[in-house]
Amino acid sequence: MRNKPATIKEISQLLKISVSTVSRALHDHPSIGLTTRQKVRKLADELNYEPNQTAIFLQQGRTLTIGVILPELSESFFSSAISAIEDTAYKRNYTVLLAQSHDDEHIEKQLVEKMKNHRVDGLLVSVGKNTSSYQHFENLKKYNIPVVFFDRIPAMQNIHYVACNMEIGTIEAVSYLLKKGHRSIGMINGPATLFASGERKEGYIKAMTKNRLKFDPSLIVPCDLTEEGTKAAMNELLASKRKPTAVVTFNDYVALFAIKHATDLKIAVNKDLEFVSYANLPLINYMESIPSASVEQFPYLQGQKAADILLDLLWHKHQGVDEQTAYYKIIIESQLIENNRTDAGRSK
Amino acid sequence: MRNKPATIKEISQLLKISVSTVSRALHDHPSIGLTTRQKVRKLADELNYEPNQTAIFLQQGRTLTIGVILPELSESFFSSAISAIEDTAYKRNYTVLLAQSHDDEHIEKQLVEKMKNHRVDGLLVSVGKNTSSYQHFENLKKYNIPVVFFDRIPAMQNIHYVACNMEIGTIEAVSYLLKKGHRSIGMINGPATLFASGERKEGYIKAMTKNRLKFDPSLIVPCDLTEEGTKAAMNELLASKRKPTAVVTFNDYVALFAIKHATDLKIAVNKDLEFVSYANLPLINYMESIPSASVEQFPYLQGQKAADILLDLLWHKHQGVDEQTAYYKIIIESQLIENNRTDAGRSK
DNA sequence: TTTTATTACGCAAACGTTTGCATAAACTCG
DNA sequence: CGAGTTTATGCAAACGTTTGCGTAATAAAA
Numbered sequence: 228m229r230n231k232p233a234t235i236k237e238i239s240q241l242l243k244i245s246v247s248t249v250s251r252a253l254h255d256h257p258s259i260g261l262t263t264r265q266k267v268r269k270l271a272d273e274l275n276y277e278p279n280q281t282a283i284f285l286q287q288g289r290t291l292t293i294g295v296i297l298p299e300l301s302e303s304f305f306s307s308a309i310s311a312i313e314d315t316a317y318k319r320n321y322t323v324l325l326a327q328s329h330d331d332e333h334i335e336k337q338l339v340e341k342m343k344n345h346r347v348d349g350l351l352v353s354v355g356k357n358t359s360s361y362q363h364f365e366n367l368k369k370y371n372i373p374v375v376f377f378d379r380i381p382a383m384q385n386i387h388y389v390a391c392n393m394e395i396g397t398i399e400a401v402s403y404l405l406k407k408g409h410r411s412i413g414m415i416n417g418p419a420t421l422f423a424s425g426e427r428k429e430g431y432i433k434a435m436t437k438n439r440l441k442f443d444p445s446l447i448v449p450c451d452l453t454e455e456g457t458k459a460a461m462n463e464l465l466a467s468k469r470k471p472t473a474v475v476t477f478n479d480y481v482a483l484f485a486i487k488h489a490t491d492l493k494i495a496v497n498k499d500l501e502f503v504s505y506a507n508l509p510l511i512n513y514m515e516s517i518p519s520a521s522v523e524q525f526p527y528l529q530g531q532k533a534a535d536i537l538l539d540l541l542w543h544k545h546q547g548v549d550e551q552t553a554y555y556k557i558i559i560e561s562q563l564i565e566n567n568r569t570d571a572g573r574s575k
Numbered sequence: 576m577r578n579k580p581a582t583i584k585e586i587s588q589l590l591k592i593s594v595s596t597v598s599r600a601l602h603d604h605p606s607i608g609l610t611t612r613q614k615v616r617k618l619a620d621e622l623n624y625e626p627n628q629t630a631i632f633l634q635q636g637r638t639l640t641i642g643v644i645l646p647e648l649s650e651s652f653f654s655s656a657i658s659a660i661e662d663t664a665y666k667r668n669y670t671v672l673l674a675q676s677h678d679d680e681h682i683e684k685q686l687v688e689k690m691k692n693h694r695v696d697g698l699l700v701s702v703g704k705n706t707s708s709y710q711h712f713e714n715l716k717k718y719n720i721p722v723v724f725f726d727r728i729p730a731m732q733n734i735h736y737v738a739c740n741m742e743i744g745t746i747e748a749v750s751y752l753l754k755k756g757h758r759s760i761g762m763i764n765g766p767a768t769l770f771a772s773g774e775r776k777e778g779y780i781k782a783m784t785k786n787r788l789k790f791d792p793s794l795i796v797p798c799d800l801t802e803e804g805t806k807a808a809m810n811e812l813l814a815s816k817r818k819p820t821a822v823v824t825f826n827d828y829v830a831l832f833a834i835k836h837a838t839d840l841k842i843a844v845n846k847d848l849e850f851v852s853y854a855n856l857p858l859i860n861y862m863e864s865i866p867s868a869s870v871e872q873f874p875y876l877q878g879q880k881a882a883d884i885l886l887d888l889l890w891h892k893h894q895g896v897d898e899q900t901a902y903y904k905i906i907i908e909s910q911l912i913e914n915n916r917t918d919a920g921r922s923k
Numbered sequence: 924t925t926t927t928a929t930t931a932c933g934c935a936a937a938c939g940t941t942t943g944c945a946t947a948a949a950c951t952c953g
Numbered sequence: 954c955g956a957g958t959t960t961a962t963g964c965a966a967a968c969g970t971t972t973g974c975g976t977a978a979t980a981a982a983a
Contacts, residue, residue: 232718234969245933250971260931275717280692281638282969284629285938292672292693300661301875306654313648313675317682322693324640325673327661334665344628345640345670369623370580527649582939593963598941608961630939633968 233274242266253278284346289545293537294324294342294350296335298379304507304526305353308377311530312351319538321348330355339363349373349537354381356421373540375555377533378526380422387540387555389533393423393505396522396561397430397475398437400503403520403563404473405438409501413464413471414447415457415481424449427477443469450481457484465492473501479508482518506564520565532557581622590614601626632694637893641885642672642690642698644683646727652855652874653701656725659878660699667886669696678703687711697721697885702729721888723903725881726874735888735903737881741771741853744870744909745778745823746785748851751868751911752821753786757849761812761819762795763805763829772797775825791817798829805832813840821849827856830866854912868913880905 235253239246244263252259252267253276270276284290295312297305309325316323324347328335335355340363342350350367352374361381367374376388404412414431417424428447435442445467450460457476464471476482482504486496494500502518536555583601587594592611600607600615601624618624632638643660645653657673664671672695676683683703688711690698698715700722709729715722724736752760762779765772776795783790793815798808805824812819824830830852834844842848850866884903 236969246970247934247972248932250969251932254971258931263931275714277688277692279633279694279969281629281632281694282938283971285627285633285940285968286970286972288938290629299658301651301655301658303649303651303654306651306657307649309654309657309673310647310649310675313673317674322689323673325657325661325671326665327658340625341670344625346627346629366623584939594940595942595964596962598939599962602941606961611961627939630968631941633938633970634940634942636968 232279233271233276234279235276238267238270238274238276242270289348290346291320292322292324292345292347293534293541294326294338294345294347296326296328296338296342296350296352298328298330298353298355300325300327304378304524307526308353308530308533311527312534315531315534315538321538321541328355330357332358332360336363339367343367343370343372347372348541349375351533351537352376354379371544373537373544375533375537375540377529385554387536389529389536389555389557389559391524391529391559391561393426393522393524393561394430394433396505396524396563397427398434399561399563400475400520400522401431401434402438403565404475404501404503405434405440407473407501409471409473410440411443411469411471411473412446413467413474415450415460415464415474415476415485416447417449417477418451419449424477427475431475445469446471450477452477452481454484457481458488461485461488472499473503476502476504476518478505479518479521486517503563505561517566520563522561523564524561525559528559532559580627581619581624582627583624586615586618586622586624589618637696638694639668640670640672640693640695641882641889642674642686642693642695644674644676644686644690644698644700646676646678646701646703648673648675652726652872655874656701656878656881659875660882663879663882663886669886669889676703678705680706680708684711687715691715691718691720695720696889697723699881699885700724702727719892721885721892723881723885723888725877733902735884737877737884737903737905737907739872739877739907739909741774741870741872741909742778742781744853744872744911745775746782747911748823748868748870749779749782750786751913752823752849752851753782753788755821755849757819757821758788759791759817759819759821760794761815761822763798763808763812763822763824763833764795765798765800765825767797772825775823779823793817794819798825800825800829802832805829806836809833809836820847821851824850824852824866826853827866827869834865851911853909865914868911870909871912872909873907876907880907 235246235249239249242249248259248263249267252264253271255264293316295309297309299305300309313323324342324345326338326341328338332355335358349372354376356379358381361383364374364381364383374386376386378390380388380390401412414427416427431447432442446464446469448460448463450456464474474485476485482502486502489496489500496502497519503520504518506521506523536557583594583597587597590597596607596611597615600612601619603612641664643657645657647653648657661671672690672693674686674689676686680703683706697720700712702724704727706729709731712722712729712731722734724734726738728736728738749760762775764775779795780790794812794817796808796811798804812822822833824833830850834850837844837848844850845867851868852866854869854871884905
């Protein structure tokens with residue numbers, strides 16, 4: 228066996244028939260006689276023929292490939308999403324071209340360019356947190372390459388996206404704590420620049436007003452998400468007049484820092500001070516001192532929905548449906564999950 | 576602007592010159608006059624010309640793409656590896672085509688086939704744990720598509736691979752415990768079918784003999800890696816005649832199960848019973864009760880090395896170097912890392 | 924038998940590039 | 954000023970497919 232894969236042309240020559248006949252035979256085209264069809268099949272098998280997709284891509288103008296650009300592949304949230312995307316793509320016979328931007332706008336731009344060159348049929352993107360200009364995404368529209376954003380959505384008009392609204396989850400979280408009798412609930416929030424911080428704050432406030440309680444702004448302290456910042460935020464909360472008996476933290480990392488700090492201060496976690504967080508980490512289930520509940524953001528689901536939407540768009544495009552002007556805007560509501568360890572694998 | 580990307584042909588028509596001239600001009604070929612070169616550049620910019628890679632791929636017979644097939648994308652070990660692979664590929668201008676087998680041999684086969692169709696230049700594979708036949712990989716050799724395996728290596732001859740040897744790390748782990756004064760050290764190992772279990776066992780034995788201590792086989796108990804199995808194993812160890820004062824566990828999951836069980840039994844973790852594990856989980860750093868040390872398996876490094884090797888192979892192949900008969904067999908030695916939480920990000 | 928369908932296949936263009944070779948024009952030099 | 958050299962460009966094939974259209978050969982209908 229030679230090292231170059233067999234081609235249709237070779238088959239056609241060996242069989243002394245035309246390439247078009249071979250091509251059609253391999254596609255079970257009705258206009259090809261049974262005998263030739265069988266001959267072709269047989270020889271193709273013997274030669275281990277495999278269609279050269281790059282040639283087909285060129286011919287058909289599509290690659291059955293979707294590009295995925297994410298900030299950081301090793302983050303648990305994104306790797307869950309990727310897993311979902313790959314699963315969905317696989318089911319519909321698409322392949323995934325993957326790249327990470329490391330939250331660097333310049334790299335992100337390059338990657339979009341590269342994906343365009345590779346002629347991916349569509350793109351799935353979670354925008355880097357430093358990205359401020361969205362021109363590179365606008366360009367894609369001109370070329371009619373569909374893009375679906377998820378989780379981190381750019382501030383653009385007329386885009387498709389899937390995102391998780393933290394507000395409801397936050398309301399649930401705060402209500403959960405209120406129901407358990409807490410009357411002074413602290414929140415360690417993220418930096419004010421993040422959209423997600425706003426949602427959490429809104430949720431907190433709504434939960435309070437819904438329960439006819441006064442909202443004390445000093446109980447929400449921002450934090451830069453580092454261990455130091457978390458400690459500082461904790462100290463601020465603990466020094467507060469209305470010393471909280473429960474804390475909602477921006478994410479699991481912050482929660483762990485806070486819990487650690489509380490433990491150091493001899494505070495009995497979830498007794499003297501109860502914690503609720505947002506689920507970023509897969510194995511919170513395995514740990515001892517963990518938030519008593521978490522707001523789930525459904526990374527797998529987000530990835531899956533985003534991929535589904537993109538593949539639908541591609542399908543319609545391929546069917547020649549006119550430029551459609553409707554935009555998918557899917558909001559997944561976050562949801563509070565109590566952390567009794569018996570329910571496994573909630574993120575999937 | 577129209578929605579179809581500009582082509583070289585269009586440029587050539589507008590400028591009334593031949594396509595070859597345009598092509599060369601865009602590549603700064605020396606034989607093209609300065610004026611035409613500039614004209615071409617200008618128009619190309621105006622039209623937002625982007626070379627169609629699929630056409631180039633077809634023409635050049637290579638895709639600057641590497642395929643990556645892994646068992647499970649959402650597992651922390653693999654997502655670190657992926658991240659490394661993408662980083663390395665990006666640096667050398669390659670792109671990553673990604674797929675997961677879910678440890679299913681049949682899917683794995685299909686994926687190999689798909690990658691072959693897509694004409695990836697090379698393949699990076701971590702074999703599914705149920706895969707028993709390696710014919711699909713053998714086929715790749717015939718087509719001269721280089722494959723580099725990592726972490727989970729198939730039992731094949733003449734392959735390139737990168738793997739992590741757990742033996743040294745285990746020796747270090749056991750020696751570490753011995754040095755701390757422990758004389759009865761238990762091990763919760765994985766199922767005997769796993770290659771990795773063997774390495775751990777060997778390491779354990781070597782550490783004992785090296786320190787002129789008697790090896791007590793009853794102190795190594797296998798386990799199916801579930802929570803139940805871990806409990807059972809722990810109980811067996813605790814009931815043993817020479818009740819261990821320290822335990823080495825197969826991985827972090829097992830460690831967490833074991834620690835949880837120990838805590839339930841009111842055993843003071845790392846005081847009455849010290850734990851050492853293997854690093855699978857990224858955030859062991861954030862937790863309170865954790866193994867006092869971990870054997871690091873360097874997922875990022877493994878991914879990086881594997882990608883480097885593959886890209887080197889591709890480079891040589893592209894340079895037309897003859898079929899080389901040497902095979903890369905890289906063994907990364909695992910290494911014991913003490914878990915004082917101040918050193919961050921050790922897996923990267 | 925002639926006409927009309929039907930069946931089975933081939934021709935050639937098209938997808939967008941790259942590149943070896945040929946060639947026309949301009950320039951150099953003795 | 955003609956021969957040789959350089960400079961700048963074009964032609965056409967090739968990469969491996971798919972597919973519209975044309976056309977023989979055969980079969981069915983008139």
